[in-house]
Amino acid sequence: MLIYIVRRLAWALMLFSVITLITFVMFFLLPADSRNAQRNEQGFATGLQTNYNTRGSFVHQYLGFLSHIVRADLGHSARTSKPVATELRDALPVTASLVIGGIVMCLLIAVPIGLLSALRPRSLIDRGMMLFVLIAVSCQPFWLGLMLSYLLGVRAKLFPVGGYCNFTDPQVSTNLCGGPKNWAFHMILPWVTFAALFTAYYARMIRASLLEQFNEDYVRTAHAKGASPRRILRAHVFRNASLPVITMLGMDVGVAFAGALFIETAFTLPGMGQLLVRALANADAPVILGIVLAVSVVVVLANLVVDILYSVLDPRIRLDGRRDAVKASRSIVRELRTPPQQQQQQVEPASPT
Secondary structure (H helix, E strand, C coil): CHHHHHHHHHHHHHHHHHHHHHHHHHHHHCCCHHHCCCECCCCCECCHHHHHCCCCCHHHHHHHHHHHHHCCCCCECCCCCCEHHHHHHHHHHHHHHHHHHHHHHHHHHHHHHHHHHHHCCCCHHHHHHHHHHHHHHHCCHHHHHHHHHHHHHHHCCCCCCCCCCECCCHHHCCCCCECHHHHHHHHHHHHHHHHHHHHHHHHHHHHHHHHHHHCCHHHHHHHHCCCCHHHHHHHHHHHHHHHHHHHHHHHCHHHHHHHHHHHHHHCCCCCHHHHHHHHHHCCCHHHHHHHHHHHHHHHHHHHHHHHHHHHHHCCCCECCCCECHHHHHHHHHHHHHCCHHHHHHHCCCCCCC
């Protein structure tokens, strides 16, 4: 187990090194204007080359870039003159609370829908629930957020229209409110909007995984030994069916941060999405680079957690590397996400005998 974790940590570090190399090439070598030694009204350097003090050969520049990342010294913003690390530290908890809370709410909705649909396949309940989640995922997130804000906030006055309450400190909130209760109360509508984007995918994944597990030999063996259906579902089927869902969570972290951009705009949340919009509007290269690195770190860590969870949930994984269930599960996720028309095109016709 320890060797497996160390191996995954080494793989995560190598992956992050490759990401930093690609990011360095994109931001420092390709666009010449973003590297110039520019200064804003407050006198802070706004060019990437000046912020990161990259001089000399390619290797020296890249090593200097890595040293700044290790020290969390990402330069200063061209718009506000604040350190980029400070702006990321203020915005990342907002987006993280939106993404984590939205994923939890998505699972709270998708798991019962997928479970009931798998227990009653092709029934009226199955078709009705699948139709409901498909309609929800078809809505544009910005439009859905505005509709929920208007109907439940302005008209019904059940929830706040927008703004953010800090979990602890009211002084850093847009509404000058704080505490866990106010924080959760202001995040309910953003969480519902976020959950609507992914519930259909996870409900379909859970339904397909459960139906596949119901047809396995170990289920028939457990029935023959006299195990109750509830015990079989809880102790065996649901645990094995959750593995592709966990893989899907790790793969959707980057997509979730992209979807959070529209939700933060609809509910005026001061998160990474709003920070990126302002940085792009002002050509703030240090902030854009900092956001790219921060999201990359989150994606790498999320996939690392998924790999470790696999070794805990699935005892069939051989930690000597001869069998990798993570790769197999990711192939299942890709197959389930591929439309049926594309799957038929990928099947080669059999040659005539």
